[in-house]
Amino acid sequence: MSSPLERAVSALPLPPGWRIRVQIRPRRRTLGIEVASDGSVLLAVPVDADVEEVTETLLSNVDRVARAVRRRVAEGAEQPVKELVDGEHFSYLGRSYRLRLREEPKARVRLVGGWLELPVNEGVPVGKQAIIDWYTTRCLRWCKEHVSALASRAGVPVPAVKVLDLGNRWGERRADGSINLHWAVMQMSSPLIELVLAHELTHLRTARHSVAFKEQLTMLVPGLESLERQLAAEEKAAWRGHVRVTARPLIRSRCST
Known part of the structure; x- marks a missing residue:
């Protein structure tokens, strides 16, 4: 009601x-x-x-x-749209990888050399979600390796971190002291991911974007202004899950290795 x-x-x-x-x-x-x-x-x-x-x-x-x-x-x-066909480009930690589709039972999304391999047994919707799940798992792993040290430098308790689809937002601080990150942030280089995480950790101390907030974030992130400009320049190209479904087969051509 x-x-x-x-x-x-x-x-x-x-x-x-x-x-x-x-x-x-x-x-x-x-x-x-x-x-x-x-x-x-x-x-x-x-x-x-x-x-x-x-x-x-x-x-x-x-x-x-x-x-x-x-x-x-x-x-x-205006957000980038991908096609789940051989040769499409996906970014991970600041590097570009070409998509390679595999018609194998029980295959999984994985990086192999310069390729991001995707099983195609279930078609486009499942393929899209499989890539999102892969980014999500990688983001959780990255956070597990980095959040403790960054939280210590920020002077805050180590927060619980969830990885979700946050639309156009890279991160958010929750009222319970936890932090959410967008899975798409894993397309950025590590310094930019650290910037997003540091921003939310600083919010655990200072809620608003005040002068004190900027001072704390500047101390936490060397080269803050340069990284913020880089993030603003790169975020428009980040893929956030939009795919183009066409009548063409998923496998456009076999890319040579």
Whole structure:
């Protein structure tokens, strides 16, 4: 059953097509309006949120939120799209690998030399998820090897880390002190992955992007500004799971080794 706040929000004269979720966050003191990578709108509200105040705030910010929704939708439309065919390129830790499809039972995604090998027994949807799962496993392994040392340098307890699809976000700090990372970050080089993780670890000490936050992050990440520019330049090319399904066979040609 929907809450009084959800019913009040659904009754507002908002732009058609908006998808709005209401999420109660016990540690919040004020209303937060977030626009996800798919263009949906999240209202992050404290436990004691006043329904009238929330609805008035949302209405007063309709134009700003609408611009953010249009921007997010446009960004999603411009994201790189891969074809799961021989020769397609996938990045891992800053290096590019060519896809090689294998018609073998019980095969698994793996790196072999300069190739990323993918079993094709189940077709495109399963193949896409198999690659995402491979990135996810590699990201968890990378974090296990690096998070303790980085957390120690940041002066925070070692957090639990989950690897998820975060849309256009590389990472996020959770209210319980854990951290989420996007599986797609594994396409970047290690220094850029460390930057993303360091950013979220710093948020465990300082919630907002304040002067103190920037100072702490600068101490934690040598060459911070250069790495931030590099990340901004490279993130648009990062694959986040979009695939093109065509009528052509998955195996376009056999690439010579």
